[in-house]
Amino acid sequence: MISAEQTRPPAWIAEMKAIRDLRDQAAFASLFEYFAPRVKAYLIKSGSAPDMAEEVTQDVMATVWRKAEQFDPARASVSTWVYTIARNRRIDIVRRNRRPEPEDLPWGPEAEPAQDEELALQQDAERLSEALQALPEKQRVLVERAYFGELTHSQIAEETGLPLGTIKSRIRLALDRLRHEMREETG
């Protein structure tokens, strides 16, 4: 039996393909409407001044347009891809060198990724989102801080008044919980 969950198309893939293949400005505008405010919030949380965050957000979204042909739905969800672009831009602003990236995998003989691979990855990404939302508030906030706050373990401790050891074990617990829920969902 096919549930509504499984038949729903993965988020933003159609828009990305329209941008990539047709340079579709309307598709870009709706992608922008969803992602730009989130990217800006991410940059502000990571310590950017609002004016700077606005400028960098526009730059990140322009990069989404420019790199559309590099987007591979068998490797990442659109949210993940946009996140990595925003993260890299944030790092490149404060460093002279670009963020060190792993070398690219050599392309196999089949250039076209299999449709089912693409679907499986997109569904995993959605399950991960759901698992993250299902985490107890305290744990979810810690995962968020580790990614968005640019806080070190000791800074997190200062903010919440918790000793370092507790923080470390809570982040670990949060990730273990996440992994566990992922396994249950897929198993």
Next chain:
Amino acid sequence: MTRQIAHHLPDAMLRGYCAGTLPEAFDLVVASHISLCDECRARMHAFDAVGGALLDQADEAELSEDSLAATFRLIEGIDVEKAKAEETPPPATSGVLPAPLRSYVGGDLDAVSWKRVGGGVSQAILPVEGDASVRLLRIPGGVEVPDHSHSGSEMTLVLAGAFSDAAGRFGPGDVEMADDDVTHTPIAEPGEDCICLAATEAPLRFSGLLPRLAQKVMRI
């Protein structure tokens, strides 16, 4: 890639790389290891996906009024060829140094400017910003690296040859994490030179007077 990797990146390092919170020195070691290790590449995608899921659930900041129009103006002004050259990930090659490392060295192993640091050991400190340092080490087969402990974590990636210490044997592609309370004495395996990339959170402390003097000179 057919190499057998026994020691992988710890979760905390991989998460820090994906969250973008590591110092540049550690980013370089992580990116170099992932270039050699498909398993950690897959784990990297998982940690990136956590970032994507968090972005989905992020608050929405208010944009300036002409934000979209300004972005379209940016897009029109893009020099496509220049942007492509800047943003294409480095291609895989067959040398000893993985691509992310090669761009710091300015070539493969033969482009490294080694400085002797005593005991037959050579090193090359790479230019990075931030609170951590990173260097290439060349240890001749059979040679022991002086006893040292750290005032911060140290992460070492083996690129060629192998070494052993109390924690086990580390061959090409393997990563060793050493915490600040560990004093260890790695010994390179007899045979070819052992080439490593090591990131250190804070300066190393050698136990013993002579090594401590050497440390001042070596800047490690």
